[in-house]
Amino acid sequence: MTDNASTPAVSMLEGTTVLDLSSVGPAARCSRVLADYGADVVKIGPVPRHEGVQIRPPFHSYSAGRGYRRALFDFKDPSGRDAFVALACKADVVIESFRPGVVDRLGIGYADLSAGNPGLVYCSTSGYGQQGPASQRAGHDLNYLAVGGFLHCSTRRADGGPPTPGATVADSAAGGMQAAVAILAALLRRARTGQGEYLDVSVAEGVLALMALHIDEHLATGAEPGPGSNVLTGRYACYDCYQARDGAWLAVGAIEAAFWANLCRALGLDKLVQRQYDDDAQDELRVELARVFAGRDRQHWLDLLLDADTCVAPVYSIDELVVDEQFAARGVFGEAEHPAEGRLRQVTPLLAGQQRADGCVQLPDPGATHTRELLAAAGLGEDELEALFADGAVA
Numbered sequence: 001m002t003d004n005a006s007t008p009a010v011s012m013l014e015g016t017t018v019l020d021l022s023s024v025g026p027a028a029r030c031s032r033v034l035a036d037y038g039a040d041v042v043k044i045g046p047v048p049r050h051e052g053v054q055i056r057p058p059f060h061s062y063s064a065g066r067g068y069r070r071a072l073f074d075f076k077d078p079s080g081r082d083a084f085v086a087l088a089c090k091a092d093v094v095i096e097s098f099r100p101g102v103v104d105r106l107g108i109g110y111a112d113l114s115a116g117n118p119g120l121v122y123c124s125t126s127g128y129g130q131q132g133p134a135s136q137r138a139g140h141d142l143n144y145l146a147v148g149g150f151l152h153c154s155t156r157r158a159d160g161g162p163p164t165p166g167a168t169v170a171d172s173a174a175g176g177m178q179a180a181v182a183i184l185a186a187l188l189r190r191a192r193t194g195q196g197e198y199l200d201v202s203v204a205e206g207v208l209a210l211m212a213l214h215i216d217e218h219l220a221t222g223a224e225p226g227p228g229s230n231v232l233t234g235r236y237a238c239y240d241c242y243q244a245r246d247g248a249w250l251a252v253g254a255i256e257a258a259f260w261a262n263l264c265r266a267l268g269l270d271k272l273v274q275r276q277y278d279d280d281a282q283d284e285l286r287v288e289l290a291r292v293f294a295g296r297d298r299q300h301w302l303d304l305l306l307d308a309d310t311c312v313a314p315v316y317s318i319d320e321l322v323v324d325e326q327f328a329a330r331g332v333f334g335e336a337e338h339p340a341e342g343r344l345r346q347v348t349p350l351l352a353g354q355q356r357a358d359g360c361v362q363l364p365d366p367g368a369t370h371t372r373e374l375l376a377a378a379g380l381g382e383d384e385l386e387a388l389f390a391d392g393a394v395a
Contacts, residue, residue, distance in 0.1 A: 011038035026175025027097040036349030071371040072395040080393030129202035144170035148207025174206025237285035248298035249315035263310040
């Protein structure tokens, strides 16, 4: 990628047009993935007089709209709705995150759009799905992690309550990535059959998929997984975090016997090798590991353990991870130029098996729109466009 380019070098989805009606949350995470793989993502927003109902993310969030175009429509104006329908007739994918039923009432649901574009892949993302007693409930990431069992199986706070995760796991993995995978599968099917698809993505159900190991254990055996119930939820000392002398932390993930043996021998704790999964010994093992780790600073342990097949890693703060040599070698942080904020660093696209972009990415002007050029490409004439802008149906 050359300097001042605005899209990633990878173009695996080149020629795929995505209309994204979301502002934040799982749908926005999904369109970010598709854009990073080369799709032409058009962010669809409301005309200014209605814009106050949407969340305006900070300039640096979601990589600041890297590679997006933007268009504004008033769906409550029949002319604005019809203009969007004309645009959707030329699109490959539509993503929306309104509450169930809203797009149908606005006249921009799957039935409305697929009538003129039978190959359209239409993805609805919502907290609980399009049907069921919870379908109309409002929610955010923490709510979906709560109902999906993630919070229950996580280590408790000091007061015994479930933790507040430091990442939006539900929005990103359970919702956004689930939606992206479903869309890509639907596009593959369309390539064979010519048929579009309606996709109903429930974020809460995506959390269930992430928690399947624990849920399936319960369904099969009646066990009650929770904090400390098994190796992944803190039952054993070989899978835990320990503090070094300087106050920094190390994560130990020595589940397999060979990794545990390597760790114990490196720490001078050979006597613990055979007691890894002895339930009666876990308190003693934790005390011994904590004592040894507390005797030296974290860097000492990293020098000793990182390349010794022990499954040990530093618990990085954000300011530490952005200078990590492994991430630097992989080129995961790049530069971008924001029209108002100037030059900044950001996480580059997560592109499996592909070369990441070189140079400085030009981020779009947050106030710029491409409504006119998009509608012109969809076949609307100049007189129609002038009328739409004059009426305020588009902006």
